Every structure is written in C-alpha cells, then in structure tokens.
Amino acid sequence: MTETFPFPNHCEVDHPRSPVAHFGADQPLAMSAGVMLSPFSIAYQIYGRLNADRSNAILLCHALTGDQHVANVHPITGKPGWWSALVGPGKPFDTEKYFIICTNVLGGCMGTTGPASINPATGRAYGLDLPVVTIADMVRAQAMLVERLGIETLFCVAGGSMGGMQALQWAALFPEKVFSAMIIASAARHSAQNIAFHEVGRQAVMADPDWRGGRYLDEGMRPGKGLAVARMAAHITYLSEEALQRKFGRKLQDRAEKTFSFDADFQVENYLRHQGSTFVDRFDANSYLYVTRACDYFDLAQDYGGSLAAAFKNAPTRFCVVSFTSDWLYTTAESRVIVHALNAAAASVSFVEIETDKGHDAFLLDEPDFTATTRGFLAGAARARGLRA
Ligand SMILES: CC(=O)SCCNC(=O)CCNC(=O)[C@H](O)C(C)(C)COP(=O)(O)OP(=O)(O)OC[C@H]1O[C@@H](n2cnc3c(N)ncnc32)[C@H](O)[C@@H]1OP(=O)(O)O
Ligand SMILES: N[C@@H](CCO)C(=O)O
Known part of the structure; x- marks a missing residue:
C-alpha cells in the first residue's frame, strides 16, 4: 500500500x-x-x-x-x-x-x-x-x-x-x-592531483576580470570566460585518453586543412569549447569555487x-x-x-x-x-x- x-x-x-x-x-x-x-x-x-x-x-x-x-x-x-x-x-x-x-x-x-x-x-x-x-x-x-x-x-x-x-x-x-x-x-x-585540478579551475575563474573579487552579481557581470576554461580543463579529467582518441583522434572540425591560426581546428578543441560554453549557461562561478573546495576538504x-x-x-x-x-x-x-x-x-x-x-x-x-x-x-x-x- x-x-x-x-x-x-x-x-x-x-x-x-x-x-x-x-x-x-x-x-x-x-x-x-x-x-x-x-x-x-x-x-x-x-x-x-x-x-x-x-x-x-x-x-x-x-x-x-x-x-x-x-x-x-x-x-x-x-x-x-x-x-x-x-x-x-x-x-x-x-x-x-x-x-x-x-x-x-x-x-x-x-x-x-x-x-x-x-x-x-x-x-x-x-x-x-x-x-x-x-x-x-x-x-x-x-x-x-x-x-x-x-x-x-x-x-x-x-x-x-x-x-x-x-x-x-x-x-x-x-x-x-x-x-x-x-x-x-x-x-x-x-587526492593531491584532484586538489591540483580544482585549484586550476578556481584560478581560471578568479583570473577573469569579470569575477570582481566574487562580487560580480552586484555589478550585473558574470565571469563566463574563466568559468568556461575551468570546465574545459575539468572535463578532460572526466574522460579518458582512449575515449578522446576513439571519439575525436586528430580529426579536424568542419575543415579540410589546418588554418594556421588559433581557431578550433581540431574537433576535440571545438568539443571542449562547447562543454565550456554550455556549462556557463547553467552554473554559477562562485558556486564552482564552493563545491570544488568542499571536495578538496x-x-x-x-x-x-x-x-x-x-x-x-x-x-x-x-x-x-x-x-x-x-x-x-x-x-x-x-x-x-x-x-x-x-x-x-x-x-x-x-x-x-x-x-x-x-x-x-x-x-x-x-x-x-x-x-x-x-x-x-x-x-x-x-x-x-x-x-x-
Ligand atoms: C552526477 C551529476 O550530478 S552530473 C553533473 C552534470 N552533468 C555533467 O557533468 C555531464 C557533463 N558530462 C558530459 O556531458 C560527458 O561528456 C558525458 C560523459 C556524461 C556524456 O557523454 P556522451 O553522451 O558520450 O556525450 P559527449 O561527451 O559526446 O558530449 C555530447 C555533447 O558534445 C557535443 N559535441 C560532440 N562533438 C562535438 C564537436 N566536435 N564540437 C562541438 N560539440 C560537440 C554534442 O553536440 C553534445 O552536445 P550537447 O550535450 O549540448 O547536446
Ligand atoms: N561531470 C560530473 C562529475 C564530476 O565529478 C559533474 O560535473 O558533476
């Protein structure tokens, strides 16, 4: 019942x-x-x-x-x-x-x-x-x-x-x-390695000029660039070398040749940029600092x-x-x-x-x-x- x-x-x-x-x-x-x-x-x-x-x-x-x-x-x-x-x-x-x-x-x-x-x-x-x-x-x-x-x-x-x-x-x-x-x-x-990865992410957030010492909401800003970089780095750690190789290898993104620029030539680069930008749409930068710290402690x-x-x-x-x-x-x-x-x-x-x-x-x-x-x-x-x- x-x-x-x-x-x-x-x-x-x-x-x-x-x-x-x-x-x-x-x-x-x-x-x-x-x-x-x-x-x-x-x-x-x-x-x-x-x-x-x-x-x-x-x-x-x-x-x-x-x-x-x-x-x-x-x-x-x-x-x-x-x-x-x-x-x-x-x-x-x-x-x-x-x-x-x-x-x-x-x-x-x-x-x-x-x-x-x-x-x-x-x-x-x-x-x-x-x-x-x-x-x-x-x-x-x-x-x-x-x-x-x-x-x-x-x-x-x-x-x-x-x-x-x-x-x-x-x-x-x-x-x-x-x-x-x-x-x-x-x-x-x-682990030390996991604390280290989290610290890289936090530093990326805090290095974004729009972070404003954590007071970005008061100023109607969001440190999206820093948070996206933090997510890109973190996302690599959630995958494996084999999976990245299997999915992307060295395949190029929507082009036949390398562009000799810093555009996202490789599919894996474009994929990470996508993971970073979609993350920023749903997550708060300061929350990222807090949840990563909770794990570290x-x-x-x-x-x-x-x-x-x-x-x-x-x-x-x-x-x-x-x-x-x-x-x-x-x-x-x-x-x-x-x-x-x-x-x-x-x-x-x-x-x-x-x-x-x-x-x-x-x-x-x-x-x-x-x-x-x-x-x-x-x-x-x-x-x-x-x-x-
Ligand atoms: C327990 C929790 O609380 S979960 C927390 C919140 N959720 C997450 O953290 C999930 C984030 N992680 C992921 O998405 C992980 O990649 C996984 C492992 C869970 C998903 O794996 P898969 O299903 O194999 O998806 P995959 O890694 O291929 O990613 C698919 C996305 O990448 C995009 N993508 C794939 N290739 C490319 C590319 N070359 N360029 C740009 N984007 C690409 C897809 O369009 C898709 O986008 P979407 O998610 O916006 O629809
Ligand atoms: N990708 C998952 C698992 C991280 O441990 C997340 O972002 O919550």
Whole structure:
C-alpha cells in the first residue's frame, strides 16, 4: 500500500519545478567552519511514492556540478536529468517501487542556499561571505530535510563522485539512518592531483576580470570566460585518453586543412569549447569555487583520528562500492581503500570494478554492467529490508 502524505502530486518524473524547504532562525545549520547558517533553503526533487511505513526512501546525491534534476527534464538545459538512465519506472532506481529524493547541495546554484543567494545581513548576494561549505555541511542540511519529510531511515543513499563522498559521509554521521549505500567512482579523501585540478579551475575563474573579487552579481557581470576554461580543463579529467582518441583522434572540425591560426581546428578543441560554453549557461562561478573546495576538504579518515575504519565502526549499513577501470580521477585504488576500511570495520560491503573506456563520467552513462550492478544491489538490499519485490 502506498500513501501520498505529506507529498502532493508534484513528484512525477517529468515535473521540472523543485519544491524548496526553508529552515528559519529556529533551525540553524552548524557548519564545519564554526558558524551557524540561518536561514537557509534546500531545493529538491522527489519521484515516486513513500510507502506506508516510510521504508522505501532513497536519497540520490549529485556530483560536483549536478543538481536535484536527476530524472526530469532540466529546466535550464532542456535535457534529460543526469541519471535518467537509472531513475524511473522499471529502472534500477525504480520510481514505482522507491521514493526518490535528490537535493541541490548547499553551496549550489539551483535553489539551495549558495553564494548567489541573498545574504539577509546585507541584502546582497553572499558571494564569498558564505562560509566555506564542506561535504559534512551538505549532508547535515540534507538530514534536516529528510527529517522534515518524516523519514527516519533511508533505504539507500547513493551517489557518484562528490555524490559518493556525501553517501560515505551519511553512513559515517548517521549510520542508523542509512540502510544501504552506493559509493560510485568516488574516494574517502581528495587526492593531491584532484586538489591540483580544482585549484586550476578556481584560478581560471578568479583570473577573469569579470569575477570582481566574487562580487560580480552586484555589478550585473558574470565571469563566463574563466568559468568556461575551468570546465574545459575539468572535463578532460572526466574522460579518458582512449575515449578522446576513439571519439575525436586528430580529426579536424568542419575543415579540410589546418588554418594556421588559433581557431578550433581540431574537433576535440571545438568539443571542449562547447562543454565550456554550455556549462556557463547553467552554473554559477562562485558556486564552482564552493563545491570544488568542499571536495578538496573531504578527508573522512582525518575526522576519525586518521582511521577510515573508525568512521564506520559497527556500521549497520550494507555498502556497494563501484569503480570504473578508465577513471583516472577517482581510481579503483581509491575505491579499494574504502572497501578495505569497511571490511576492517566489519561492515557489509561488496565491490565491483566496471570495465569501460569512458573514464570518470562513465557513472553518468548507461553502462550495462553498472546498471546491472545497481539493480542487483538494490534488489538484495530490498529483500533484506523486507520491501515488496
Ligand atoms: C552526477 C551529476 O550530478 S552530473 C553533473 C552534470 N552533468 C555533467 O557533468 C555531464 C557533463 N558530462 C558530459 O556531458 C560527458 O561528456 C558525458 C560523459 C556524461 C556524456 O557523454 P556522451 O553522451 O558520450 O556525450 P559527449 O561527451 O559526446 O558530449 C555530447 C555533447 O558534445 C557535443 N559535441 C560532440 N562533438 C562535438 C564537436 N566536435 N564540437 C562541438 N560539440 C560537440 C554534442 O553536440 C553534445 O552536445 P550537447 O550535450 O549540448 O547536446
Ligand atoms: N561531470 C560530473 C562529475 C564530476 O565529478 C559533474 O560535473 O558533476
């Protein structure tokens, strides 16, 4: 039996408008930076129906530049949601069976409080006055929303990349509230190489004269050039050498000969320019600084005396860790570190390495082995949870 309370019929898969939960002065968020954030808002999407005993809720956590539009048409790009391949009726995250929640992260730019939100103390956009946001802050804010939705225990928390960091953080902070977790193409701490790439992106944003020390919104500007360069550099890291070679090689873009100029002669150049310019249409430059910083600061073991296993001591959660062979950003070795720590903590964990040449962003694509892994893991967890088949 299913019920609609407390959710009206705005949770259909094709609904692009997000509800927003507001948390007032009586519900501040204690941030890792040592300050209280109040008020703040969380924009989210929901799909499917919560069952009578509220045991079928899944929280999907988005990656660096994703948002809450996981399975509906995106309101800005008009494209399918970022996990439309996996979320929907009959899909692994089956909206006929599960109640799916996805929030825009704290620090984001799709309705949740972020640097472009109005700072009530000044009446202007926060800009860099918003305290630096951590993965733990994102998760604590999500936990407040989940509580408000009347859900005590999540059947599953799942995410890729930065979404996987959130899922790990959920299991560490709120073990009793997480029945199962999927950690996909992620890591328990950000590597030196990944911090380095993020720093390149941030410097590109801040070097744009239109960034104006972060106060560009006050002046009606947007540092689009810097943000586009940041995305171009980052996007290379989401792919693989093999995939770039397979897709583009040295092929020229709409021309028979090189032009002996700095135009986009090569298809791969034109492709990156396209990725940069479309990104600028949907993302805020200061948010980019905040979400990249949140990843950089993530080091779960450090929060538990240097022991990752200690973060999951006596964890009741069933974990599934997934990596992709050609992901050189969040490598299989990083996933193995998580698996080893979970085993050392006597947690229930399975590990799958998916063979693919599509690089880090493979988790966003319809990879048959990944889809089968997700379906199988959720089916097993549903059986253990006593959810209907
Ligand atoms: C979990 C989250 O929260 S997701 C976050 C938000 N989403 C993302 O980060 C997705 C961004 N990443 C991508 O698009 C990644 O490339 C992938 C891996 C996910 C998609 O892979 P694919 O489906 O193979 O798409 P591909 O990489 O070929 O890119 C297709 C786009 O490039 C364009 N393109 C392809 N070749 C060229 C070219 N030579 N010149 C210009 N543009 C080109 C296509 O027209 C298409 O544009 P569109 O997206 O505006 O329609
Ligand atoms: N390409 C995805 C994954 C990055 O880890 C994003 O931009 O969110």
